[in-house]
Amino acid sequence: MLSGLALAGRAAGWGVRFYLRHIWLVAGLSAIPAVQRFVVIRFGGELPEGLSAGTEVLTAVVRLLLVVLIVRLVARDDPGLRDLGARGVWERFGEFVHRERAAFLTQFAVLGAAFVVFDTLPTAAITAWVPDPQAELVMAVLVAAKNPTVIAFTLIWMVAVVRAMVHAAMPADGASAGAASLDPSGATAQASARSDGGASTVGDIQNNGRRTQ
Template sequence: MVEHHTPGWAPRFHLSRLVPLTALGLVAGTERFFARLVDDMPRLPLEALTLASRVLLVAYLVQVALRKDPEVGRGGRGGAPKRYPTTGRTFLPYLAGQGVLLLAAMFVFDFVPERLLAPAEGEPGHQLHFACLLALKNITVIPFTLIWMTGLVRRQLLLPEREPAALQ
């Protein structure tokens, strides 16, 4: 049976491809770390590099999690799978639940470290704390959030095919 639930699939996917996902996150994480600590860095080329690493991350996720997955991808049929969207009655509650889970994760990984655990502005270690936090989030939280979003798309594509209402 194919796993349809994103909260179970996303961590397994992330751990199974930890090296390439971490490598792509390191590009942006390193840029964010040094941009926070070094004032005279060339911002535009480094931001372009970070953007390119994020685009590559999304392309990698689409390729590996959607296109190359035989359960989701073309499956040798020579064309895209014939899928019809599920009704809002079934998908919207699931999507709302995923939103609540992502908001909880945002609270834990964004609000708590930035607001509750951070040294006050101007205190020693403030800049280093935020530099390390930005680097860590770019290596872990941002790729995992993109994996989660890819998992939502994957779930919709894995739902059983059904005929549109007009043809039934």
């Protein structure tokens, strides 16, 4: 049984490693919504009519593209998920949700807590402590900075949660097989051990035959 907080922590740890490994891809795509949010917040009143709405659509498309790329990279680098296919992943996800309902719902609580910490509280702090002339600029900088960091990592974490759920729902033998496929040196060592064992057995039989003669 996997607790909700343990699941969230496992997903967060994996998400940090994924983020650092693909930081240029994540930061590069996130730069587009970062610039868009900064311009709209800082100069929204001066933009031509309809431009703000158009850039909002662009931001949504870029974030969707980022999610698609994250999923594809996860599937490429995880043989267990790749072997399951989309249907198998969905079935394992459903099994986990049915079996570990509390752990699944805990993820929404974790996401809500993260929203309060990284969005509600900073916004309230700017409103309370930053003078009006500078508040708009500070808010624009904050929102722009959150795009390649907080928002991008949140998307990665959500994919990581699903990945962790699917792995938790896999049979133990399937998980062992997946681990073996990720460690070819281990498989080679096992094969070598079996070969050495077979050679030793043949040698023993030959020696016994000579003694009996």
